[in-house]
Amino acid sequence: METIAAIATPPGQGAIALIRLSGPDSVSIAQRVFVPGRRAKSTVGRGLEPRTAHFGSICDQGEIVDEVLLTVFRAPASFTGEDVVEIGCHGGVLVTRRVLELLLRSGATSAAAGEFTRRAYLNGKLDLTQAEAVMDIIGAQSDLALKAAARQLEGRLGNWMRAFHGDLLDLLAHVEAYIDFPEEDISPDTGAVMLERMREKMAELERLLATARQGRVLRSGLRTVLSGPPNVGKSSLLNVLLGFERAIVSAIPGTTRDVLEEVVMLRGWPLRLVDTAGIRDGADALEQEGILRAKKQRDQADLVLHLFDGSTIAPSELPKEGTGSLLVLNKADLPEHPSWNSVNAVRISCLSQGGMEPLEEAIVQKLQLCLGQADVENDVSINARHHECLSRSHRFLQAAEVAFTKNLPPEFVAEELRAALAAAGEVVGRADTEDLLGRIFSTFCIGK
DSSP: OOEEEESSSSSSSSEEEEEEEEEETTTHHHHHHHHSTTOOOOSOOOOOOTOEEEEEEEEEEEEEEEEEEEEEEOOSSSSSSSSSSEEEEEEEEHHHHHHHHHHHHHEEEETTTTTTHHHHHHSSSOOOOHHHHHHHHOOSSHHHHHHHHOOOHHHHHHHHHHHHHHHHHHHHHHHHHHHHOOOOOOOHHHHHHHHHHHHHHHHHHHHHHHHHHHHHHHOOOEEEEOOSTSSHHHHHHHHHHHTHHHHEEEEEETTOOOOOEEEETTTTTEEEEEEOOOOOSSSSSHHHHHHHHHHHHHHHOOEEEEEEEESSOOOOSOOOOOOOOEEEETTTSSSSGGTTOOOOOOBBBTTTTTTHHHEEEEEEHHHHHHHOOOTTOOOOOOHHHHHHHHHHHHHHHHHHHHHHHHHHHHHHHHHHHHHHHHHHHHHTTTTOOOOHHHHHHHSOTTTT
């Protein structure tokens, strides 16, 4: 494989930056540009012992580009499983670019997005679930999301999937043996045991599939839509929850025309707040488009905060209370209209910021109801790709169960079990393809 190089730290100015090489020629390329010792003028580096930080200079034809710390990791004891060299230089845009360009001129190839982690997977250092966990750790927006990603990185989901894959393989082997040796008849007891094992595997998949929503909430936040008539304080509430002026607030109806999204941490939970246009009749064409988008957002929400002005008369029909909805009365700093007296709602004032603590508590309770009985602190949470693979595996297992109970030829059962096995194997990469790998690692940043 080619030796690749990339800047592994974000662009911009900083105290230090990290430039990484990986591949068979990593050390020799580094030796062409690295000079050990202070202010040395030689063009050849020597004595680069593994796992030792070496101080020296990066030189371009005798000219010192920067003073750096260089560390060598020999294969297979490295992140990628290949020879890896990491260069810590000063964190300026120009100096990091100069060092990288020098490495590329010396024989390295520019790394693609996620190529270091991809090589770690291909060399057996990580399975696909662990590779995805690397990106989840980088993108974690809450302590709970970070814990979930760390559990996946340590291999908890991968270990479960390998055990599940092995159980399916045992089932398939049993059926294949019966096909190859039909004279060895399966007794009714054995057949009943096989059917029970298939149903156990389906139940295990169902429990894991149920964590998909939890995983989405941890990674992307609970999609919380602020909905209601114009001028009830939706944009004001967005600003209060964010802690800064994100949305324009005005007494003119229809000020909010488009959808605004921001992520806020609420008691350790990520909320994806969505501010929408006020819903009313008789609006102009432009405002009507905003109202249409508001209704679409409301239909796609995990939680809808239905806002109303508590100082005005209550509408004849109010939204029904449910797991995914919460009634909020704003403007509690003004006298409440009598029509609201018997209505169960959270009462707040965006002006005085009163009632925010009860509102936060109510949102957290709704969030916990949305996730059901999930043990967020300990469960492994799957992502959308895992969900798609495991859903297919579950469907194939159901088809195998139907074929078995209808006494169809065992070839039908074996075919469905093989398909279930392949779909489950995709989760950890047992049945990977270039398209699958390309789709996963294209979401990574350069240098990771």
